[in-house]
Amino acid sequence: MTPPFWAPYKAADSSPSVIGSPLSTFALDRVSAHFPEAVVERYVDRAGGAWAVIHPDSLPKVAAFLKDDAELEFKLFGSIDGVDRLHLAENDPRFEVVYFLYSLKRHEHVRLKVRVSEHQPVIPSLVPVYRGANWWERLTFDFYGIRFEGHPDLRRILLYDEFQGHPLRKDYALRDRQPLIPERPIKDIFRGPGTSGHS
Amino acid sequence: MADSHTFDAKGHNPDTDGSLPPEGSELEAHLQSKHMVINMGPSHPATHGTVRLKVELDGETIVKIDPEIGFLHRGFQKSCENVTWTQCLPYTDRLNYLSAMMNNFGFLNAVEKLIGLEIPERAQYIRVIGSELHRLTDHLTCVGATGLEMGGFAPFLYGMEARELIQDRVTELTGARLTTSFGRVGGINRDLPEGWADKVHKTLTRTEELLVEMDGLLTRNRIFVDRTKNTGVISAEDAIDYGWTGPALRACGIDHDLRKAHPYWVYERFNFSVAVGEHGDNYDRYLVRMEEMRQSISIIRQALETIPAGPIIVDDWRIALPPKPEVYGTIEGVMAHFKLVMEGIQVPPGECYDATEASNGELGWYLVSDGRGRPYKVHVRAPGFPVLAAVPHIIEGKMLADLIPTFDTINMIGGEVEQ
Known part of the structure:
Protein backbone atom coordinates (compact mmCIF):
# COMPACT_ATOMS: atom_id res chain seq x y z
CA MET A 1 0.00 0.00 0.00
CA THR A 2 2.57 2.51 -1.12
CA PRO A 3 0.24 5.52 -1.49
CA PRO A 4 -2.35 6.26 1.22
CA PHE A 5 -5.41 4.32 0.13
CA TRP A 6 -7.97 6.75 1.57
CA ALA A 7 -6.91 9.64 -0.65
CA PRO A 8 -8.74 9.74 -3.98
CA TYR A 9 -6.86 8.65 -7.05
CA LYS A 10 -5.67 11.74 -8.91
CA ALA A 11 -4.70 12.16 -12.50
CA ALA A 12 -1.25 13.20 -11.24
CA ASP A 13 -0.76 9.70 -9.77
CA SER A 14 -0.70 8.23 -13.25
CA SER A 15 2.38 6.38 -14.36
CA PRO A 16 4.52 8.66 -16.55
CA SER A 17 5.41 5.82 -18.89
CA VAL A 18 1.73 5.40 -19.79
CA ILE A 19 0.81 9.05 -19.99
CA GLY A 20 4.12 10.43 -21.21
CA SER A 21 3.72 9.62 -24.89
CA PRO A 22 0.99 11.76 -26.41
CA LEU A 23 -0.29 10.46 -29.71
CA SER A 24 0.27 12.28 -32.96
CA THR A 25 -1.81 15.36 -33.66
CA PHE A 26 -0.69 15.54 -37.28
CA ALA A 27 -4.07 14.66 -38.77
CA LEU A 28 -6.03 17.13 -36.65
CA ASP A 29 -3.46 19.85 -37.35
CA ARG A 30 -4.12 19.38 -41.05
CA VAL A 31 -7.86 19.50 -40.47
CA SER A 32 -7.49 22.74 -38.49
CA ALA A 33 -5.36 24.24 -41.24
CA HIS A 34 -7.82 23.34 -43.99
CA PHE A 35 -11.09 23.98 -42.19
CA PRO A 36 -10.39 26.54 -39.44
CA GLU A 37 -14.10 27.37 -39.17
CA ALA A 38 -15.12 23.70 -38.76
CA VAL A 39 -13.07 22.99 -35.64
CA VAL A 40 -14.86 24.19 -32.53
CA GLU A 41 -12.33 22.92 -30.00
CA ARG A 42 -9.14 20.87 -29.78
CA TYR A 43 -7.80 19.05 -26.76
CA VAL A 44 -5.77 16.04 -25.68
CA ASP A 45 -7.25 13.56 -23.22
CA ARG A 46 -5.27 12.15 -20.31
CA ALA A 47 -4.37 8.98 -22.17
CA GLY A 48 -2.74 11.08 -24.88
CA GLY A 49 -5.49 10.88 -27.49
CA ALA A 50 -6.03 14.04 -29.53
CA TRP A 51 -9.62 15.16 -30.06
CA ALA A 52 -11.29 17.67 -32.32
CA VAL A 53 -14.82 18.91 -31.77
CA ILE A 54 -16.32 19.53 -35.20
CA HIS A 55 -19.24 21.74 -36.10
CA PRO A 56 -22.10 19.42 -37.16
CA ASP A 57 -22.58 21.00 -40.57
CA SER A 58 -18.91 20.57 -41.48
CA LEU A 59 -18.65 16.93 -40.43
CA PRO A 60 -19.08 15.30 -43.89
CA LYS A 61 -16.46 17.50 -45.55
CA VAL A 62 -13.99 16.99 -42.69
CA ALA A 63 -14.53 13.23 -42.86
CA ALA A 64 -14.15 13.24 -46.64
CA PHE A 65 -10.93 15.24 -46.26
CA LEU A 66 -9.56 12.79 -43.68
CA LYS A 67 -10.43 9.90 -45.96
CA ASP A 68 -9.14 11.24 -49.26
CA ASP A 69 -6.15 13.41 -48.34
CA ALA A 70 -3.03 11.70 -49.68
CA GLU A 71 -1.08 12.22 -46.47
CA LEU A 72 -3.82 11.03 -44.13
CA GLU A 73 -5.93 8.28 -45.71
CA PHE A 74 -8.16 7.57 -42.73
CA LYS A 75 -10.03 4.95 -44.73
CA LEU A 76 -10.64 2.24 -42.15
CA PHE A 77 -13.91 3.05 -40.48
CA GLY A 78 -13.86 2.61 -36.71
CA SER A 79 -17.10 3.29 -34.94
CA ILE A 80 -19.68 5.85 -33.88
CA ASP A 81 -21.42 6.21 -30.56
CA GLY A 82 -23.19 8.83 -28.51
CA VAL A 83 -22.67 10.22 -25.03
CA ASP A 84 -25.48 11.73 -23.00
CA ARG A 85 -23.75 14.40 -20.90
CA LEU A 86 -26.82 15.09 -18.74
CA HIS A 87 -25.05 14.36 -15.43
CA LEU A 88 -21.63 15.72 -16.34
CA ALA A 89 -20.40 19.09 -15.15
CA GLU A 90 -20.39 20.48 -18.64
CA ASN A 91 -23.64 19.44 -20.31
CA ASP A 92 -24.69 22.05 -22.79
CA PRO A 93 -25.34 20.97 -25.52
CA ARG A 94 -26.52 17.69 -24.12
CA PHE A 95 -25.37 15.08 -26.63
CA GLU A 96 -21.99 14.24 -27.98
CA VAL A 97 -21.44 11.89 -30.89
CA VAL A 98 -17.95 10.40 -31.14
CA TYR A 99 -16.31 9.13 -34.32
CA PHE A 100 -13.25 6.90 -34.54
CA LEU A 101 -11.36 6.44 -37.79
CA TYR A 102 -8.12 4.62 -38.49
CA SER A 103 -5.41 5.22 -41.04
CA LEU A 104 -3.62 2.14 -42.36
CA LYS A 105 -1.03 4.48 -43.82
CA ARG A 106 -0.20 6.41 -40.66
CA HIS A 107 -1.12 3.62 -38.23
CA GLU A 108 -3.12 5.84 -35.92
CA HIS A 109 -6.65 6.56 -34.83
CA VAL A 110 -8.34 9.91 -35.17
CA ARG A 111 -11.03 10.97 -32.73
CA LEU A 112 -13.77 13.38 -33.73
CA LYS A 113 -16.67 14.72 -31.75
CA VAL A 114 -19.87 16.51 -32.65
CA ARG A 115 -22.11 18.19 -30.11
CA VAL A 116 -25.86 18.55 -30.58
CA SER A 117 -28.63 19.79 -28.32
CA GLU A 118 -31.59 17.66 -27.31
CA HIS A 119 -34.02 20.03 -29.06
CA GLN A 120 -32.36 19.64 -32.42
CA PRO A 121 -30.49 16.30 -32.34
CA VAL A 122 -29.70 16.18 -36.04
CA ILE A 123 -26.31 15.49 -37.63
CA PRO A 124 -25.50 15.00 -41.33
CA SER A 125 -25.01 11.34 -42.09
CA LEU A 126 -21.56 9.95 -42.94
CA VAL A 127 -22.95 7.08 -45.04
CA PRO A 128 -22.12 8.87 -48.35
CA VAL A 129 -18.48 9.01 -47.19
CA TYR A 130 -18.14 5.70 -45.33
CA ARG A 131 -20.51 2.82 -45.96
CA GLY A 132 -19.45 1.42 -42.60
CA ALA A 133 -21.17 4.32 -40.86
CA ASN A 134 -24.59 2.89 -41.75
CA TRP A 135 -25.14 0.48 -38.87
CA TRP A 136 -23.31 2.58 -36.30
CA GLU A 137 -25.59 5.53 -37.04
CA ARG A 138 -28.59 3.27 -36.68
CA LEU A 139 -27.20 2.13 -33.34
CA THR A 140 -26.72 5.70 -32.13
CA PHE A 141 -30.21 6.59 -33.30
CA ASP A 142 -31.60 3.55 -31.53
CA PHE A 143 -29.94 4.29 -28.19
CA TYR A 144 -29.89 8.09 -28.10
CA GLY A 145 -32.52 9.25 -30.58
CA ILE A 146 -30.00 11.30 -32.55
CA ARG A 147 -31.13 11.58 -36.16
CA PHE A 148 -28.68 11.39 -39.03
CA GLU A 149 -29.83 13.46 -41.96
CA GLY A 150 -29.33 11.74 -45.30
CA HIS A 151 -29.10 8.23 -43.86
CA PRO A 152 -30.67 5.80 -46.36
CA ASP A 153 -32.44 3.59 -43.84
CA LEU A 154 -32.55 5.12 -40.37
CA ARG A 155 -34.48 2.67 -38.20
CA ARG A 156 -33.80 0.91 -34.93
CA ILE A 157 -31.23 -1.86 -35.09
CA LEU A 158 -31.04 -3.72 -31.78
CA LEU A 159 -34.41 -2.82 -30.30
CA TYR A 160 -37.80 -3.36 -31.88
CA ASP A 161 -39.72 -0.71 -33.78
CA GLU A 162 -42.39 -0.26 -31.11
CA PHE A 163 -39.85 0.48 -28.33
CA GLN A 164 -40.65 3.76 -26.63
CA GLY A 165 -37.82 6.12 -25.76
CA HIS A 166 -34.07 5.72 -26.11
CA PRO A 167 -32.54 3.56 -23.39
CA LEU A 168 -29.02 4.96 -23.15
CA ARG A 169 -30.25 8.46 -22.40
CA LYS A 170 -29.47 9.13 -18.76
CA ASP A 171 -33.10 9.98 -18.00
CA TYR A 172 -34.23 6.52 -19.09
CA ALA A 173 -34.49 4.54 -15.82
CA LEU A 174 -32.48 1.33 -15.51
CA ARG A 175 -35.56 -0.78 -14.78
CA ASP A 176 -38.04 1.12 -16.92
CA ARG A 177 -40.84 -1.03 -18.36
CA GLN A 178 -42.14 -1.04 -21.88
CA PRO A 179 -45.84 -1.41 -22.74
CA LEU A 180 -47.10 -4.66 -24.22
CA ILE A 181 -47.39 -4.37 -27.95
CA PRO A 182 -50.08 -6.14 -29.97
CA GLU A 183 -48.96 -9.17 -31.92
CA ARG A 184 -48.21 -8.57 -35.52
CA PRO A 185 -50.52 -10.21 -38.10
CA ILE A 186 -49.15 -13.37 -39.69
CA LYS A 187 -50.06 -12.31 -43.22
CA ASP A 188 -47.29 -9.76 -43.20
CA ILE A 189 -44.46 -12.11 -44.05
CA PHE A 190 -41.82 -9.43 -43.66
CA ARG A 191 -42.68 -8.83 -40.05
CA GLY A 192 -42.71 -12.37 -38.71
CA PRO A 193 -45.31 -14.60 -37.07
CA GLY A 194 -48.16 -13.68 -34.77
CA THR A 195 -51.90 -14.18 -34.66
CA SER A 196 -53.57 -14.31 -38.03
CA GLY A 197 -54.86 -10.97 -39.22
CA HIS A 198 -58.47 -12.05 -39.80
CA SER A 199 -59.30 -13.59 -36.42
CA MET B 1 -39.03 -13.65 -68.88
CA SER B 33 -40.67 -16.16 -61.59
CA LYS B 34 -41.97 -14.40 -58.55
CA HIS B 35 -39.37 -13.53 -55.97
CA MET B 36 -39.61 -15.64 -52.86
CA VAL B 37 -38.91 -14.37 -49.38
CA ILE B 38 -37.49 -16.86 -46.95
CA ASN B 39 -36.60 -16.40 -43.37
CA MET B 40 -33.36 -17.80 -41.94
CA GLY B 41 -33.24 -17.72 -38.21
CA PRO B 42 -33.31 -16.31 -35.59
CA SER B 43 -32.59 -19.83 -34.39
CA HIS B 44 -31.23 -21.45 -37.52
CA PRO B 45 -28.33 -23.84 -36.98
CA ALA B 46 -26.23 -22.02 -39.55
CA THR B 47 -26.65 -18.61 -37.96
CA HIS B 48 -24.35 -18.91 -34.97
CA GLY B 49 -26.01 -16.93 -32.30
CA THR B 50 -29.39 -15.49 -33.06
CA VAL B 51 -29.55 -13.38 -36.16
CA ARG B 52 -32.53 -13.33 -38.47
CA LEU B 53 -31.76 -13.12 -42.17
CA LYS B 54 -34.65 -12.07 -44.35
CA VAL B 55 -33.64 -13.31 -47.78
CA GLU B 56 -35.39 -12.44 -51.03
CA LEU B 57 -34.67 -15.04 -53.69
CA ASP B 58 -34.96 -15.18 -57.44
CA GLY B 59 -34.64 -18.91 -57.96
CA GLU B 60 -31.53 -19.64 -55.94
CA THR B 61 -30.00 -16.21 -56.39
CA ILE B 62 -30.17 -13.79 -53.52
CA VAL B 63 -31.72 -10.53 -54.63
CA LYS B 64 -31.86 -8.82 -51.29
CA ILE B 65 -30.83 -9.74 -47.79
CA ASP B 66 -31.64 -7.89 -44.62
CA PRO B 67 -29.96 -9.07 -41.42
CA GLU B 68 -32.06 -8.32 -38.39
CA ILE B 69 -30.12 -8.34 -35.15
CA GLY B 70 -30.92 -7.63 -31.54
CA PHE B 71 -32.34 -10.94 -30.32
CA LEU B 72 -29.43 -11.26 -27.89
CA HIS B 73 -29.47 -7.62 -26.82
CA ARG B 74 -28.92 -7.49 -23.07
CA GLY B 75 -28.37 -3.81 -22.48
CA PHE B 76 -24.63 -4.21 -22.02
CA GLN B 77 -23.88 -0.50 -21.92
CA LYS B 78 -26.75 0.42 -19.63
CA SER B 79 -25.79 -2.38 -17.25
CA CYS B 80 -22.18 -1.24 -17.13
CA GLU B 81 -23.16 2.34 -16.40
CA ASN B 82 -24.88 1.21 -13.21
CA VAL B 83 -22.17 -0.93 -11.59
CA THR B 84 -18.59 -0.36 -10.49
CA TRP B 85 -15.71 -0.72 -12.95
CA THR B 86 -14.77 -4.15 -11.59
CA GLN B 87 -18.37 -5.35 -11.74
CA CYS B 88 -18.42 -4.68 -15.49
CA LEU B 89 -16.05 -7.59 -15.95
CA PRO B 90 -18.67 -10.39 -15.99
CA TYR B 91 -20.66 -8.45 -18.57
CA THR B 92 -17.63 -8.33 -20.85
CA ASP B 93 -17.36 -12.15 -20.69
CA ARG B 94 -20.64 -12.41 -22.47
CA LEU B 95 -19.69 -10.24 -25.41
CA ASN B 96 -17.68 -12.83 -27.27
CA TYR B 97 -18.39 -15.97 -25.29
CA LEU B 98 -15.89 -17.97 -27.36
CA SER B 99 -12.95 -15.86 -26.24
CA ALA B 100 -14.04 -14.25 -23.01
CA MET B 101 -10.55 -13.53 -21.71
CA MET B 102 -9.80 -11.24 -24.64
CA ASN B 103 -12.81 -9.14 -23.77
CA ASN B 104 -11.83 -9.11 -20.09
CA PHE B 105 -8.28 -8.03 -20.80
CA GLY B 106 -9.27 -5.57 -23.49
CA PHE B 107 -11.66 -3.84 -21.13
CA LEU B 108 -9.15 -3.85 -18.27
CA ASN B 109 -6.47 -2.48 -20.58
CA ALA B 110 -8.74 0.42 -21.51
CA VAL B 111 -9.56 1.15 -17.86
CA GLU B 112 -5.87 1.07 -16.97
CA LYS B 113 -5.15 3.47 -19.78
CA LEU B 114 -7.86 5.78 -18.51
CA ILE B 115 -6.35 5.65 -15.02
CA GLY B 116 -2.80 5.89 -16.37
CA LEU B 117 -1.70 2.71 -14.70
CA GLU B 118 1.16 0.42 -15.62
CA ILE B 119 0.68 -3.23 -14.71
CA PRO B 120 3.44 -5.64 -13.60
CA GLU B 121 5.34 -7.49 -16.27
CA ARG B 122 4.24 -10.94 -15.14
CA ALA B 123 0.60 -9.87 -15.42
CA GLN B 124 1.24 -8.70 -18.97
CA TYR B 125 2.69 -12.10 -19.84
CA ILE B 126 -0.30 -13.89 -18.31
CA ARG B 127 -2.62 -11.66 -20.32
CA VAL B 128 -0.80 -12.56 -23.52
CA ILE B 129 -0.97 -16.28 -22.70
CA GLY B 130 -4.68 -16.10 -21.82
CA SER B 131 -5.54 -14.09 -24.91
CA GLU B 132 -3.73 -16.43 -27.25
CA LEU B 133 -5.30 -19.51 -25.64
CA HIS B 134 -8.70 -18.02 -26.26
CA ARG B 135 -7.77 -16.95 -29.78
CA LEU B 136 -7.09 -20.64 -30.38
CA THR B 137 -10.47 -21.75 -29.04
CA ASP B 138 -12.28 -19.08 -31.05
CA HIS B 139 -10.59 -20.00 -34.31
CA LEU B 140 -10.95 -23.74 -33.64
CA THR B 141 -14.68 -23.31 -33.20
CA CYS B 142 -14.97 -21.16 -36.29
CA VAL B 143 -12.96 -23.49 -38.53
CA GLY B 144 -14.59 -26.61 -37.10
CA ALA B 145 -18.07 -25.22 -37.60
CA THR B 146 -17.21 -24.18 -41.14
CA GLY B 147 -16.21 -27.75 -41.89
CA LEU B 148 -19.33 -29.05 -40.19
CA GLU B 149 -21.64 -26.91 -42.25
CA MET B 150 -19.88 -27.86 -45.47
CA GLY B 151 -20.76 -31.45 -44.61
CA GLY B 152 -17.63 -32.66 -42.81
CA PHE B 153 -18.32 -33.80 -39.27
CA ALA B 154 -14.83 -35.11 -38.52
CA PRO B 155 -12.95 -31.78 -38.65
CA PHE B 156 -15.50 -30.36 -36.24
CA LEU B 157 -14.82 -33.19 -33.79
CA TYR B 158 -11.06 -32.72 -34.09
CA GLY B 159 -11.55 -29.02 -33.48
CA MET B 160 -13.73 -29.68 -30.46
CA GLU B 161 -11.20 -32.10 -28.99
CA ALA B 162 -8.49 -29.45 -29.19
CA ARG B 163 -10.85 -26.80 -27.92
CA GLU B 164 -11.90 -28.89 -24.91
CA LEU B 165 -8.26 -29.54 -24.03
CA ILE B 166 -7.59 -25.79 -24.09
CA GLN B 167 -10.78 -25.10 -22.17
CA ASP B 168 -9.50 -27.49 -19.47
CA ARG B 169 -6.32 -25.42 -19.18
CA VAL B 170 -8.41 -22.24 -19.10
CA THR B 171 -10.51 -23.77 -16.34
CA GLU B 172 -7.40 -24.56 -14.31
CA LEU B 173 -6.22 -21.00 -14.75
CA THR B 174 -9.42 -19.03 -14.27
CA GLY B 175 -11.92 -21.40 -12.67
CA ALA B 176 -14.42 -21.23 -15.52
CA ARG B 177 -14.69 -22.70 -18.99
CA LEU B 178 -16.38 -19.88 -20.85
CA THR B 179 -17.25 -16.92 -18.68
CA THR B 180 -13.86 -16.44 -17.15
CA SER B 181 -14.11 -12.96 -15.56
CA PHE B 182 -10.33 -13.19 -15.27
CA GLY B 183 -7.98 -10.37 -14.44
CA ARG B 184 -8.61 -7.25 -12.40
CA VAL B 185 -7.81 -3.61 -12.91
CA GLY B 186 -4.08 -3.39 -12.25
CA GLY B 187 -3.12 -6.94 -13.15
CA ILE B 188 -4.31 -10.51 -12.68
CA ASN B 189 -6.22 -11.89 -9.71
CA ARG B 190 -4.59 -15.30 -9.57
CA ASP B 191 -1.22 -16.64 -10.59
CA LEU B 192 -0.52 -19.57 -12.88
CA PRO B 193 -1.24 -22.87 -11.08
CA GLU B 194 1.70 -25.12 -10.25
CA GLY B 195 2.66 -27.44 -13.08
CA TRP B 196 0.28 -25.62 -15.41
CA ALA B 197 2.93 -24.69 -17.95
CA ASP B 198 3.81 -28.36 -18.58
CA LYS B 199 0.17 -29.20 -19.13
CA VAL B 200 -0.17 -26.32 -21.57
CA HIS B 201 2.86 -27.54 -23.50
CA LYS B 202 1.25 -31.00 -23.81
CA THR B 203 -2.05 -29.45 -24.85
CA LEU B 204 -0.36 -27.35 -27.50
CA THR B 205 1.45 -30.39 -28.91
CA ARG B 206 -1.86 -32.27 -29.16
CA THR B 207 -3.54 -29.20 -30.67
CA GLU B 208 -0.85 -29.07 -33.33
CA GLU B 209 -1.50 -32.72 -34.20
CA LEU B 210 -5.21 -32.05 -34.44
CA LEU B 211 -4.60 -29.00 -36.60
CA VAL B 212 -2.68 -31.20 -39.01
CA GLU B 213 -5.67 -33.55 -39.13
CA MET B 214 -8.09 -30.68 -39.75
CA ASP B 215 -5.80 -29.24 -42.37
CA GLY B 216 -5.62 -32.61 -44.13
CA LEU B 217 -9.38 -33.02 -44.08
CA LEU B 218 -10.28 -29.52 -45.27
CA THR B 219 -7.59 -27.58 -47.09
CA ARG B 220 -7.44 -29.76 -50.20
CA ASN B 221 -10.89 -31.28 -49.87
CA ARG B 222 -12.68 -30.91 -53.20
CA ILE B 223 -16.11 -30.19 -51.72
CA PHE B 224 -14.75 -27.75 -49.18
CA VAL B 225 -12.64 -25.87 -51.72
CA ASP B 226 -15.51 -25.69 -54.22
CA ARG B 227 -17.84 -24.28 -51.63
CA THR B 228 -15.42 -21.71 -50.21
CA LYS B 229 -13.11 -20.58 -53.01
CA ASN B 230 -14.38 -17.48 -54.81
CA THR B 231 -17.46 -17.29 -52.64
CA GLY B 232 -18.16 -14.45 -50.25
CA VAL B 233 -15.58 -12.29 -51.99
CA ILE B 234 -14.99 -8.74 -50.82
CA SER B 235 -12.40 -6.34 -52.19
CA ALA B 236 -9.88 -4.76 -49.87
CA GLU B 237 -11.29 -1.24 -50.49
CA ASP B 238 -14.81 -2.31 -49.61
CA ALA B 239 -13.65 -4.19 -46.52
CA ILE B 240 -11.80 -1.11 -45.27
CA ASP B 241 -14.73 1.15 -46.05
CA TYR B 242 -17.04 -1.07 -44.02
CA GLY B 243 -14.57 -1.11 -41.14
CA TRP B 244 -13.48 -4.72 -41.28
CA THR B 245 -10.57 -5.71 -39.04
CA GLY B 246 -8.91 -8.90 -37.90
CA PRO B 247 -8.67 -12.14 -39.91
CA ALA B 248 -11.47 -11.07 -42.25
CA LEU B 249 -9.56 -7.94 -43.30
CA ARG B 250 -6.22 -9.72 -43.48
CA ALA B 251 -7.76 -12.28 -45.84
CA CYS B 252 -8.21 -9.39 -48.30
CA GLY B 253 -4.46 -8.83 -48.34
CA ILE B 254 -4.19 -6.00 -45.83
CA ASP B 255 -1.42 -6.50 -43.32
CA HIS B 256 -3.03 -4.90 -40.30
CA ASP B 257 -2.75 -6.38 -36.83
CA LEU B 258 -2.88 -4.23 -33.71
CA ARG B 259 -0.46 -6.61 -32.00
CA LYS B 260 2.14 -5.44 -34.53
CA ALA B 261 0.91 -1.93 -35.35
CA HIS B 262 0.50 -0.80 -31.72
CA PRO B 263 2.12 -3.47 -29.54
CA TYR B 264 0.43 -3.58 -26.18
CA TRP B 265 1.47 -5.64 -23.13
CA VAL B 266 4.60 -7.53 -24.18
CA TYR B 267 3.68 -8.53 -27.73
CA GLU B 268 6.71 -6.82 -29.24
CA ARG B 269 8.98 -9.31 -27.46
CA PHE B 270 7.62 -12.33 -29.31
CA ASN B 271 8.59 -13.57 -32.68
CA PHE B 272 5.46 -14.16 -34.74
CA SER B 273 4.19 -13.27 -38.17
CA VAL B 274 0.84 -11.95 -39.31
CA ALA B 275 -1.10 -14.22 -41.63
CA VAL B 276 -2.29 -12.33 -44.71
CA GLY B 277 -4.52 -13.69 -47.46
CA GLU B 278 -4.97 -12.49 -51.00
CA HIS B 279 -8.45 -12.89 -52.48
CA GLY B 280 -10.78 -11.90 -49.64
CA ASP B 281 -12.93 -15.00 -50.14
CA ASN B 282 -14.10 -17.64 -47.69
CA TYR B 283 -11.19 -19.93 -48.44
CA ASP B 284 -8.63 -17.22 -47.61
CA ARG B 285 -10.42 -16.36 -44.39
CA TYR B 286 -10.23 -20.04 -43.46
CA LEU B 287 -6.51 -20.20 -44.31
CA VAL B 288 -5.75 -17.03 -42.35
CA ARG B 289 -7.42 -18.47 -39.28
CA MET B 290 -5.51 -21.74 -39.59
CA GLU B 291 -2.20 -19.88 -39.81
CA GLU B 292 -3.09 -17.59 -36.92
CA MET B 293 -3.63 -20.62 -34.73
CA ARG B 294 -0.11 -21.86 -35.49
CA GLN B 295 1.27 -18.40 -34.67
CA SER B 296 -0.71 -18.31 -31.42
CA ILE B 297 0.76 -21.66 -30.39
CA SER B 298 4.22 -20.26 -31.02
CA ILE B 299 3.48 -17.11 -29.00
CA ILE B 300 2.21 -19.12 -26.00
CA ARG B 301 5.33 -21.31 -26.05
CA GLN B 302 7.63 -18.29 -26.16
CA ALA B 303 5.69 -16.59 -23.37
CA LEU B 304 5.75 -19.64 -21.11
CA GLU B 305 9.51 -19.94 -21.57
CA THR B 306 10.32 -16.31 -20.86
CA ILE B 307 7.70 -15.35 -18.27
CA PRO B 308 9.44 -13.54 -15.41
CA ALA B 309 8.73 -14.01 -11.71
CA GLY B 310 7.27 -11.15 -9.75
CA PRO B 311 4.02 -9.58 -8.62
CA ILE B 312 0.89 -10.14 -10.68
CA ILE B 313 -1.06 -7.06 -9.59
CA VAL B 314 -0.13 -3.51 -8.66
CA ASP B 315 0.55 -2.79 -4.99
CA ASP B 316 -1.85 0.10 -4.73
CA TRP B 317 -4.84 -0.33 -2.43
CA ARG B 318 -6.84 2.30 -4.26
CA ILE B 319 -6.82 0.02 -7.33
CA ALA B 320 -6.30 -3.58 -6.24
CA LEU B 321 -7.64 -5.44 -3.22
CA PRO B 322 -5.11 -5.79 -0.38
CA PRO B 323 -3.64 -9.25 0.30
CA LYS B 324 -5.92 -11.34 2.51
CA PRO B 325 -3.57 -11.44 5.56
CA GLU B 326 -3.71 -7.63 5.55
CA VAL B 327 -7.51 -7.62 5.25
CA TYR B 328 -7.91 -10.03 8.17
CA GLY B 329 -5.02 -8.67 10.23
CA THR B 330 -4.97 -4.89 9.93
CA ILE B 331 -7.51 -2.10 10.11
CA GLU B 332 -6.04 -0.42 7.03
CA GLY B 333 -6.49 -3.63 5.06
CA VAL B 334 -10.14 -3.94 6.09
CA MET B 335 -10.83 -0.31 5.26
CA ALA B 336 -9.17 -0.46 1.86
CA HIS B 337 -11.00 -3.67 1.05
CA PHE B 338 -14.33 -2.22 2.16
CA LYS B 339 -13.88 0.98 0.19
CA LEU B 340 -12.91 -0.87 -2.96
CA VAL B 341 -15.82 -3.29 -2.75
CA MET B 342 -18.47 -0.75 -1.75
CA GLU B 343 -17.38 2.35 -3.65
CA GLY B 344 -15.38 0.81 -6.46
CA ILE B 345 -12.21 2.06 -8.04
CA GLN B 346 -12.23 5.85 -8.19
CA VAL B 347 -11.22 6.33 -11.79
CA PRO B 348 -10.38 10.02 -12.28
CA PRO B 349 -12.71 11.95 -14.61
CA GLY B 350 -11.74 11.72 -18.23
CA GLU B 351 -12.16 9.75 -21.41
CA CYS B 352 -10.09 7.46 -23.59
CA TYR B 353 -10.30 5.19 -26.59
CA ASP B 354 -8.25 2.03 -26.56
CA ALA B 355 -8.25 -1.06 -28.73
CA THR B 356 -6.77 -4.54 -28.65
CA GLU B 357 -6.65 -7.23 -31.31
CA ALA B 358 -9.34 -9.74 -30.40
CA SER B 359 -9.87 -12.97 -32.29
CA ASN B 360 -12.17 -11.34 -34.85
CA GLY B 361 -10.53 -7.95 -35.08
CA GLU B 362 -10.22 -4.63 -33.35
CA LEU B 363 -12.03 -4.67 -30.01
CA GLY B 364 -12.25 -0.98 -29.19
CA TRP B 365 -13.38 0.67 -25.98
CA TYR B 366 -14.36 4.27 -25.49
CA LEU B 367 -14.69 4.92 -21.78
CA VAL B 368 -15.88 8.04 -20.01
CA SER B 369 -15.50 8.46 -16.27
CA ASP B 370 -17.12 11.16 -14.17
CA GLY B 371 -14.99 10.26 -11.14
CA ARG B 372 -17.81 8.70 -9.13
CA GLY B 373 -16.61 5.11 -9.16
CA ARG B 374 -18.87 3.94 -11.96
CA PRO B 375 -18.41 4.12 -15.71
CA TYR B 376 -20.26 7.06 -17.19
CA LYS B 377 -20.12 5.56 -20.66
CA VAL B 378 -18.83 2.25 -21.97
CA HIS B 379 -18.76 2.09 -25.73
CA VAL B 380 -17.62 -1.19 -27.22
CA ARG B 381 -16.56 -1.48 -30.82
CA ALA B 382 -17.34 -5.12 -31.42
CA PRO B 383 -15.32 -6.46 -34.37
CA GLY B 384 -18.24 -8.55 -35.61
CA PHE B 385 -20.59 -5.60 -36.01
CA PRO B 386 -19.06 -4.00 -39.14
CA VAL B 387 -18.37 -7.45 -40.58
CA LEU B 388 -22.02 -8.41 -40.35
CA ALA B 389 -23.04 -5.03 -41.73
CA ALA B 390 -21.18 -5.84 -44.96
CA VAL B 391 -22.90 -9.19 -45.52
CA PRO B 392 -25.65 -7.72 -47.76
CA HIS B 393 -22.95 -6.10 -49.88
CA ILE B 394 -21.00 -9.31 -50.46
CA ILE B 395 -23.88 -11.77 -50.80
CA GLU B 396 -26.47 -9.93 -52.89
CA GLY B 397 -26.52 -11.35 -56.41
CA LYS B 398 -24.85 -14.57 -55.28
CA MET B 399 -26.28 -18.03 -54.64
CA LEU B 400 -28.12 -18.93 -51.47
CA ALA B 401 -25.67 -21.79 -50.85
CA ASP B 402 -22.80 -19.26 -50.67
CA LEU B 403 -24.43 -17.58 -47.72
CA ILE B 404 -23.64 -20.50 -45.40
CA PRO B 405 -19.83 -20.58 -45.80
CA THR B 406 -19.75 -16.78 -45.81
CA PHE B 407 -21.61 -16.63 -42.57
CA ASP B 408 -19.26 -19.23 -41.11
CA THR B 409 -15.99 -17.63 -42.04
CA ILE B 410 -16.86 -14.07 -41.04
CA ASN B 411 -17.52 -15.60 -37.60
CA MET B 412 -20.15 -13.18 -36.41
CA ILE B 413 -20.68 -13.60 -32.68
CA GLY B 414 -24.18 -12.69 -31.49
CA GLY B 415 -23.08 -11.67 -28.03
CA GLU B 416 -20.76 -8.85 -29.09
CA VAL B 417 -22.74 -7.68 -32.11
CA GLU B 418 -25.97 -7.38 -30.16
CA GLN B 419 -24.42 -6.14 -26.91
Missing part, protein backbone atom coordinates in the same frame (compact mmCIF):
# COMPACT_ATOMS: atom_id res chain seq x y z
CA ALA B 2 -40.90 -11.42 -71.31
CA ASP B 3 -38.97 -12.93 -74.23
CA SER B 4 -40.33 -16.40 -73.62
CA HIS B 5 -43.83 -15.19 -74.47
CA THR B 6 -42.94 -14.19 -78.05
CA PHE B 7 -43.36 -17.76 -79.21
CA ASP B 8 -46.95 -17.89 -77.91
CA ALA B 9 -47.78 -14.38 -78.94
CA LYS B 10 -46.97 -15.02 -82.59
CA GLY B 11 -49.36 -17.95 -82.63
CA HIS B 12 -46.89 -20.60 -83.80
CA ASN B 13 -47.58 -24.08 -82.63
CA PRO B 14 -44.99 -26.58 -83.94
CA ASP B 15 -47.21 -29.54 -83.02
CA THR B 16 -50.04 -28.60 -85.40
CA ASP B 17 -48.97 -26.19 -88.14
CA GLY B 18 -45.53 -27.66 -88.86
CA SER B 19 -43.81 -24.31 -88.78
CA LEU B 20 -40.46 -24.06 -87.07
CA PRO B 21 -40.48 -22.04 -83.87
CA PRO B 22 -37.92 -19.29 -83.37
CA GLU B 23 -34.55 -20.78 -82.57
CA GLY B 24 -33.97 -21.98 -79.04
CA SER B 25 -37.44 -21.35 -77.80
CA GLU B 26 -38.60 -24.98 -77.35
CA LEU B 27 -36.61 -25.26 -74.18
CA GLU B 28 -37.82 -22.01 -72.71
CA ALA B 29 -40.83 -23.18 -70.81
CA HIS B 30 -42.70 -20.40 -69.14
CA LEU B 31 -41.96 -20.57 -65.42
CA GLN B 32 -43.38 -18.59 -62.60
